[in-house]
Amino acid sequence: MGALLNSCRRYDFQKDLEKALNRVDFFRIFHMLALGAGFDHFGVLQLGQEVEPALLTTRLVLHDLPSGLTEEYDRRHKLSDSLLFKSLHASTVPSVWSASMDEAAALNAGTDFLAQIGFDLVACVPVHSIVGTRYVVLYFGDNEDIDRTCHVELCYNSTTTFDYFYRFVLATRAGMGLTARETEILRWISHGKTASEIALIVSVSEHTINSHTATILKKLDVVNRTQMVAKAIREQIIQ
């Protein structure tokens, strides 16, 4: 990473990050972080909008939770109703949630998620991408607690790993395969321009714009311009 000098770094697995190329490589690194801090599993969760219904299965962009666990959670519970999820929208402070709190305190502390997902300890490290979208790196385990030094180190390492993960994996699929010209046309459509207006703006024929629009519809797997813009915003192709 050219912009960041070696002397500015404060993590000791730079070599692994620089070499990571695909989702399996990042699974290996996040998994290593989880085990190193005494947890069993990890998950990288896209936060999205608080008002949108949130399924754990679809919001997790990378995880190593046991097969079927997230689907089972979604069948029984609503992630968006959990206090943990709400707290992630209310604050960006890293947090540790423990099931070992006494009952009264637990009720107010949002341990509902822990009971629902079936772990005793969850550490949340809020992170964000270079374009500002919010994610959380979650660590799941049945360990009793995590000491402060280990927690601080985990937060720093998670932020660092997520930065690489976003830039080398998530960002490359963010455009859903749209070309620069298609993205530009999509942006004009989202501004309410007609095909003939866009044709004038980008100096091509109206026929070409319609052809591009048909391709965008196909690539985004949608059926009309409204659905196209809605999906493009949801997928963060446009703001």
Next chain:
Amino acid sequence: MSKVQAFAIQLHYCETIESALNLIELGTPLSMVLVDNRLPPHGDFRETVPQIRQKGFIGPVGVISGSLDAAYFQSFQEYGVDFRLDKAELDPTAIEFLLQEYLVKS
């Protein structure tokens, strides 16, 4: 020793690349191939995995090695390899992740 719980796995073990190629040639249904990086007398995955691809196997291929430090590991995708894993990282969680990633999601 812990095991993968969520999937029933049938494992075919081949000691040499030649026996693995035979297995593919026989039309044995295979979902995924895990290759030890060093399979004597061959050098490394750059010699063995292309042979697997040439036999027509189009599923996921992973290379397992005691160390992923060698520079040539950075070009694994050019040789038909989908992923790489350190031997020390090969645990039930990793296997389950790979099965989810390459077989369930696809």
